[in-house]
Amino acid sequence: MIKNNTLDELRSERQKWMSWKNIKPLRQMLRKLPKDIDASVSFDDKIEIIGKFNNFQKSYIKDVALSLKPWRKGPFKIDELFIDSEWQSFFKYNLLKPYINIKGKVVGDIGCNNGYYMFRMLKENPAKIIGFDPSPLFKTQFDFINYFVKSDIVYELLGVEHLDIYDVKFDTIFCLGVLYHRSDPISTLKSLKKALNKDGELFLDTFMIDGDEEICLTPKQRYSKIPNIFFIPTINALKNWCFRAGFSAVEVLEIKKTNLDEQRKTNWIDGESLGEFLDEDNPELTVEGYPAPKRVYIKALC
Numbered sequence: 001m002i003k004n005n006t007l008d009e010l011r012s013e014r015q016k017w018m019s020w021k022n023i024k025p026l027r028q029m030l031r032k033l034p035k036d037i038d039a040s041v042s043f044d045d046k047i048e049i050i051g052k053f054n055n056f057q058k059s060y061i062k063d064v065a066l067s068l069k070p071w072r073k074g075p076f077k078i079d080e081l082f083i084d085s086e087w088q089s090f091f092k093y094n095l096l097k098p099y100i101n102i103k104g105k106v107v108g109d110i111g112c113n114n115g116y117y118m119f120r121m122l123k124e125n126p127a128k129i130i131g132f133d134p135s136p137l138f139k140t141q142f143d144f145i146n147y148f149v150k151s152d153i154v155y156e157l158l159g160v161e162h163l164d165i166y167d168v169k170f171d172t173i174f175c176l177g178v179l180y181h182r183s184d185p186i187s188t189l190k191s192l193k194k195a196l197n198k199d200g201e202l203f204l205d206t207f208m209i210d211g212d213e214e215i216c217l218t219p220k221q222r223y224s225k226i227p228n229i230f231f232i233p234t235i236n237a238l239k240n241w242c243f244r245a246g247f248s249a250v251e252v253l254e255i256k257k258t259n260l261d262e263q264r265k266t267n268w269i270d271g272e273s274l275g276e277f278l279d280e281d282n283p284e285l286t287v288e289g290y291p292a293p294k295r296v297y298i299k300a301l302c
């Protein structure tokens with residue numbers, strides 16, 4: 001009972017974030033989206049919404065999409081409007097797809113951003129999809145796309161740290177691109193483990209460094225110009241973290257360097273992208289002199 005009260009209090013506290021002065025006008029724009037649109041959606045590499053929109057509606061939808069910048073994850077297409085996100089998120093989703101078996105399962109995407117992967121998962125017919133992300137902007141992007149998709153995906157404005165008080169347990173959790181943002185990676189993994197059912201599985205990707213040793217890089221300030229990157233482990237160190245968090249087995253699915261096909265500057269973000277994060281003379285290094293971003297994808301079993 002205490003748990004539920006805390007969760008409800010947290011939800012209503014975070015609902016207030018939707019009234020922040022940078023978010024409120026976006027929410028108002030969403031309320032004026034065209035009504036009674038009969039749209040069909042295809043959930044392929046590009047998530048495409050096809051409907052019959054008149055010119056006024058098309059122009060309004062474009063205004064809303066532009067106001068919701070930056071679009072990190074995607075791409076999406078709404079009628080002729082192509083939202084060319086910074087990340088070609090299908091690289092990551094397609095890499096994981098052969099390992100995913102979520103039919104009839106309760107699935108969590110922790111750090112779900114605008115929900116790109118959750119939309120793609122709909123095709124696999126899971127019993128339920130719940131996304132966690134504490135960003136009101138990304139939730140607003142999700143609500144914008146979901147206005148047309150009309151899915152029953154649940155989006156919680158919560159963080160991985162709230163899994164401990166969450167009232168649903170998951171069969172499969174995806175926690176992609178989040179662990180390096182945590183200053184407490186082992187307790188984060190513990191929270192993920194505790195949120196899983198007995199035979200549950202975790203799909204996770206994180207930055208890694210090469211080597212057999214059980215060590216990790218701790219950037220002094222920024223890594224690849226990103227301020228909140230705390231620990232970048234070798235694969236063996238990552239496995240140790242998982243075992244210490246209580247997982248019984250860890251399978252390495254893939255190791256992949258991020259390249260400019262996957263992450264690049266587009267008109268849908270205002271700032272810089274990977275091209276500016278690497279050393280001009282040596283793309284094997286970040287501008288700070290650390291090894292360039294490389295990710296390991298794992299599946300950890302309870």
Ligand SMILES: C[S@@+](CC[C@H](N)C(=O)[O-])C[C@H]1O[C@@H](n2cnc3c(N)ncnc32)[C@H](O)[C@@H]1O
Binds near residue numbers: 176
């Ligand atoms: C690097 S992005 C990764 C997005 C996506 N999962 C992917 O792999 O493409 C990190 C995401 O984590 C979200 N995030 C930030 N703090 C978080 C927290 N405490 N718990 C869960 N997600 C968080 C951010 O809003 C952002 O959407």
